Each structure stands twice: as C-alpha cells, then as structure tokens.
Amino acid sequence: MNLPLPGKPDCCWVASAPRTDYPALSGAQDCDVVIVGAGIVGLTTALSLIAAGRSVIVLEARRVGRQVTGRSSAKITAQHGLIYRHLIDAFDRERAQAYANANRTALTMIRTWISDFDIACEYEPKSAYTYTCDSSRMGDIQREAEAARDLGFDARVLDRAPLPFATAGALEFPDQAQFNPARYLVGLAHAVEARGGRIYEQSRAKSFEPDKGWRIGTDYGTVHARQVVIATNITVKSPVGYANRTQPRSHVVMAFRTENPAAVDGMFISIDDPTHSIRTGRDADGPVILTLGPRFNTGQDGDVAHRFRDLEAWTRAHLPVREAVWRWCNEDYDTADRVPYVGQPDPKEAPGFFVATGFNGWGISNGTAAGLQIASEIASGSRRWGKLYDPNRPAPEDFHQSGDTQSLVDDLARIALGQGGVITRGEEKIAVWRDEGGHLHAVSASCTHKGCTVTWNNADRTWDCPCHGSMFERDGTVIHGPAREPLAPREV
Ligand SMILES: Cc1cc2nc3c(=O)[nH]c(=O)nc-3n(C[C@H](O)[C@H](O)[C@H](O)COP(=O)(O)OP(=O)(O)OC[C@H]3O[C@@H](n4cnc5c(N)ncnc54)[C@H](O)[C@@H]3O)c2cc1C
Numbered sequence: 001m002n003l004p005l006p007g008k009p010d011c012c013w014v015a016s017a018p019r020t021d022y023p024a025l026s027g028a029q030d031c032d033v034v035i036v037g038a039g040i041v042g043l044t045t046a047l048s049l050i051a052a053g054r055s056v057i058v059l060e061a062r063r064v065g066r067q068v069t070g071r072s073s074a075k076i077t078a079q080h081g082l083i084y085r086h087l088i089d090a091f092d093r094e095r096a097q098a099y100a101n102a103n104r105t106a107l108t109m110i111r112t113w114i115s116d117f118d119i120a121c122e123y124e125p126k127s128a129y130t131y132t133c134d135s136s137r138m139g140d141i142q143r144e145a146e147a148a149r150d151l152g153f154d155a156r157v158l159d160r161a162p163l164p165f166a167t168a169g170a171l172e173f174p175d176q177a178q179f180n181p182a183r184y185l186v187g188l189a190h191a192v193e194a195r196g197g198r199i200y201e202q203s204r205a206k207s208f209e210p211d212k213g214w215r216i217g218t219d220y221g222t223v224h225a226r227q228v229v230i231a232t233n234i235t236v237k238s239p240v241g242y243a244n245r246t247q248p249r250s251h252v253v254m255a256f257r258t259e260n261p262a263a264v265d266g267m268f269i270s271i272d273d274p275t276h277s278i279r280t281g282r283d284a285d286g287p288v289i290l291t292l293g294p295r296f297n298t299g300q301d302g303d304v305a306h307r308f309r310d311l312e313a314w315t316r317a318h319l320p321v322r323e324a325v326w327r328w329c330n331e332d333y334d335t336a337d338r339v340p341y342v343g344q345p346d347p348k349e350a351p352g353f354f355v356a357t358g359f360n361g362w363g364i365s366n367g368t369a370a371g372l373q374i375a376s377e378i379a380s381g382s383r384r385w386g387k388l389y390d391p392n393r394p395a396p397e398d399f400h401q402s403g404d405t406q407s408l409v410d411d412l413a414r415i416a417l418g419q420g421g422v423i424t425r426g427e428e429k430i431a432v433w434r435d436e437g438g439h440l441h442a443v444s445a446s447c448t449h450k451g452c453t454v455t456w457n458n459a460d461r462t463w464d465c466p467c468h469g470s471m472f473e474r475d476g477t478v479i480h481g482p483a484r485e486p487l488a489p490r491e492v
C-alpha cells in the first residue's frame with residue numbers, strides 16, 4: 001500500500017507550461033462582468049466578452065489553467081465516445097444537431113485563437129478514434145457512425161484501430177486535434193490581459209451578494225459587476241443546486257517515455273469495460289505516451305494507488321513504453337443526460353447570475369462552447385445553441401450517489417509513514433496524516449461543503465470528499481470542488 005508509485009506526482013502539461021504571476025485582488029473594483037475561475041470556461045467567456053466590448057475581471061482561486069483543464073487529456077474533439085446516437089434517442093435530432101454544432105464551433109474557435117494570439121501550445125491535428133476490442137460492440141460503432149454522419153460529421157468505420165494491439169474495430173473522426181491545455185490557457189490569459197481584462201490569482205471568491213448586480217468577495221477585496229459567471233467547474237454558489245444533479249468522477253493518468261511515439265498516431269478512447277484513453281504529447285524532455293484509466297467516484301475508493309499500478313500494467317501490456325515519468329489524478333462532473341448545464345438558472349430571482357458545469361469529461365470543446373454561449377447571452381441576450389445546455393433541466397433523483405469515507409482507522413498507529421486515516425474522537429471525525437518523519441498532522445474530516453467525511457487519497461495524498469468531490473490538500477487547503485473553506489485544523 002505504501003510502496004512508491006512510478007512517475008513524478010504532477011501533470012506534464014502543467015509542469016511544462018509557463019508560470020503566471022497575476023496579483024491577488026485587494027480593495028474594491030468594478031467591471032461589467034466578473035468571472036469566477038480561470039479555466040477554459042472562464043477564460044473563453046472573458047475573451048469573448050472583451051470582444052463584445054465588456055469590461056471583465058477574472059478571479060482565480062489558485063493559478064491560471066492548472067486545475068481540471070490543465071490536467072485533462074486535452075483532446076480537442078467533437079467525438080465524445082458514443083454520444084450522438086444517445087442524444088438522438090434521449091432527446092431528439094435537433095438537440096443532437098445543436099450539440100454537434102456547438103462542439104464543432106468550439107474546435108474552430110480554439111484553432112483560430114491559437115493562430116490569432118500565437119499561442120505555443122503544441123497544437124497538433126489528429127484523428128479521434130473510439131475503438132472496441134469486442135466484436136459484439138461493432139453494432140454500436142456502426143450506429144454511432146450513422147448518427148454522426150447524419151449530423152454532418154465525416155465519420156468512418158474501420159475494421160481495426162491504428163494501435164499496436166488487436167482491436168475489433170473503430171470509429172474515426174478525422175481533423176480533430178490535441179494540445180497542451182495549460183499552455184493554451186496561459187496564452188488565453190495573456191490575450192485577456194492584453195485586451196484590458198483584469199486577472200487576479202490566489203483570489204478565491206467566497207461571498208456572492210446581490211447588490212444592483214453582484215458583489216463578489218475574496219479574503220482581501222470585492223468586485224462589483226452587473227453579471228457574474230461561476231466558471232469553477234462545479235458551481236461553488238448557485239441559485240439552483242448542481243451538486244446533487246451531477247456526479248464527480250475521477251481518473252488516474254500516466255505519461256510514459258517511449259522510443260516509438262509514432263506507434264500511437266491519433267487520440268483513442270475505448271468503449272469497453274474497463275475503458276482506457278490514449279494519446280501522445282511531450283514534456284520538456286521529449287515525447288510521451290499518455291494513458292488514462294477507468295473512471296471512479298471521487299473519494300469512494302480507499303486505494304487510488306492501485307489504480308496507477310493497474311494502469312501501468314495495462315499500458316506495458318499494450319503499448320511500447322519505457323519508464324513512467326508523470327502521474328496524476330483529475331476530476332470532472334457528469335450529468336445524467338451527458339449534456340452540461342450552462343446559462344442563467346434563475347433570471348427572475350437571480351438575474352445576471354450564470355453557471356457552467358457538468359462537462360462529462362468533454363469540457364475542452366463543451367467548455368469552450370459554454371463560454372461562447374454565456375458571452376453571447378450576456379452581450380446580446382441570445383443563446384447560441386438554444387435549449388441545448390438548459391441549466392434548469394431536472395436530473396433523476398438517484399443519479400447522484402454520495403459515499404462515505406474509506407479511511408476510518410481505529411488507532412493512529414495504523415497510519416503508515418506518508419499516509420493518512422480518519423479517526424473518531426467523541427462525536428467528531430478527524431483526518432490525520434503522518435509525514436515521512438513520523439509527525440502527525442490533523443484537520444477536521446468534515447468537508448466544509450455539506451459535512452461528509454473525507455477519504456485519504458493514497459496516491460495524490462489529498463483529502464477527497466465522497467459526496468460532491470471537493471478535494472483538499474493535506475493541510476486542509478481547498479484544491480477543487482464546491483467547498484470554499486479549508487478543513488479546520490485540529491490537534492492530535
Ligand atoms: C482525466 C480527465 C481527462 C479529460 N480529458 C478531456 C479531453 O481529452 N477532452 C475534453 O474535451 N475534455 C476532457 N476532460 C474534461 C475537461 O478537462 C473539463 O471538462 C474542462 O477542462 C473543465 O473546465 P472548467 O473551466 O470548467 O474547469 P477548470 O479548468 O478546473 O477551471 C475552473 C477554475 O475555477 C477555479 N476556482 C474554483 N473555485 C473558485 C473560487 N471559489 N474562486 C475563484 N476561482 C475558483 C479553479 O481553481 C479553476 O482554475 C477531461 C477531464 C478529466 C477529469
């Protein structure tokens with residue numbers, strides 16, 4: 001359980017992107033639109049609103065582009081597994097067409113901005129492939145191809161995926177792309193700033209007060225604006241709750257050195273169980289092959305480390321890789337119908353309050369489309385893709401599945417060096433980790449979002465909430481999720 005995992009515990013895109021150093025917000029500021037979150041949604045919205053003549057302020061809790069977007073597999077594609085047949089069946093052809101159009105527009109926007117703003121982000125055109133190793137799934141591939149062609153895609157069925165292992169077949173969308181998403185977002189941030197947008201980092205939005213518009217407060221400052229856009233991946237505040245309409249899901253990701261990067265030419269995702277995703281890329285030292293393991297509910301697995309070992313074993317069995325050089329976890333939020341929630345949830349009671357969440361692991365294109373749609377709704381009152389992303393769609397009550405901590409221990413002595421566990425003291429649960437020198441460090445195990453008890457992630461060494469996916473550093477600092485406050489310090 002406590003054996004070292006292969007690879008550096010960081011994301012190769014983030015590690016090789018230039019660092020940003022925007023100031024923290026202080027004092028009182030005004031603008032037309034305040035955007036909370038400098039991921040792909042926030043920065044796309046900011047740039048689009050500036051182009052429409054609005055003044056914007058972006059508040060980022062941590063650093064630009066280093067969270068979900070920066071740590072994704074960053075395939076820029078409108079091929080989202082088997083999505084189009086599902087959309088036609090679950091909604092109708094019109095909604096499926098809107099989804100195709102939104103994501104195609106996003107692909108074009110990303111390519112255009114990379115060129116216009118000269119963003120060095122290793123953009124490479126590639127085909128996207130959805131593949132199966134199970135011949136009984138070829139009917140699903142065929143049906144998806146027909147649906148996609150009907151919606152205007154050049155969708156090709158192949159009798160094998162161009163991978164160095166046997167597959168039963170694949171669906172190819174040519175002319176998609178991949179990039180380094182952290183570099184892209186740093187480039188977008190520069191473009192926002194160069195056009196007069198103000199960006200503040202290390203500025204977590206904590207209060208959201210209606211006040212002839214919205215007044216957003218951080219620890220050291222406030223911003224007043226007519227509209228606020230909550231671009232925090234999962235909403236940290238909303239007139240309509242999304243934590244129970246969405247399901248947080250995590251993946252483990254590894255990057256391996258390879259002698260033969262050409263062995264993988266394209267971006268691949270399987271529809272088999274367990275599923276894997278594959279692409280190439282590069283870090284500062286050369287080419288890498290990247291693989292992703294199957295999804296799991298955040299905070300509901302007490303041994304994330306074994307997922308890295310399984311992924312390493314799978315990768316070595318299937319691809320020509322040498323040593324693992326990077327490894328990391330990343331999290332996104334699913335929706336029941338596989339379509340994000342984007343827009344103004346309550347225009348009557350909370351006018352000017354916009355959200356974007358639930359990207360189902362496909363937020364590079366959907367997140368870009370979300371930013372474009374919010375900007376056009378603010379600037380011109382028009383929703384570019386109609387009802388597609390309707391933020392008021394209900395979700396089935398049993399879709400969201402909270403869990404419980406996986407880390408309870410009855411004795412501190414059971415916590416190994418470098419590991420964590422949750423102990424019970426009276427009525428309270430305390431999250432304790434033991435550093436490499438044997439010293440114990442404790443925080444409340446009660447998540448500051450809605451009080452669920454956190455789980456120790458034994459690979460990333462974070463505290464992860466099994467209810468709505470908040471993640472905290474070992475010292476309790478918020479990393480990600482709906483929580484806005486740290487886990488409170490405790491004595492042991
Ligand atoms: C493993 C994995 C692989 C993926 N691969 C792909 C892929 O290949 N293609 C694809 O299309 N999609 C992919 N996705 C999905 C995609 O990465 C996400 O949907 C998308 O990046 C989400 O963007 P975002 O702007 O919502 O979130 P983020 O990039 O996380 O941005 C949100 C920002 O808000 C900040 N923030 C949070 N709270 C506050 C606050 N209170 N105040 C101020 N700032 C705050 C955060 O620090 C963060 O910087 C993947 C997801 C995962 C988990």
Ligand code: FES
Binds near residue numbers: 449481
């Ligand atoms: S994220 Fe909601 S209770 Fe922890």
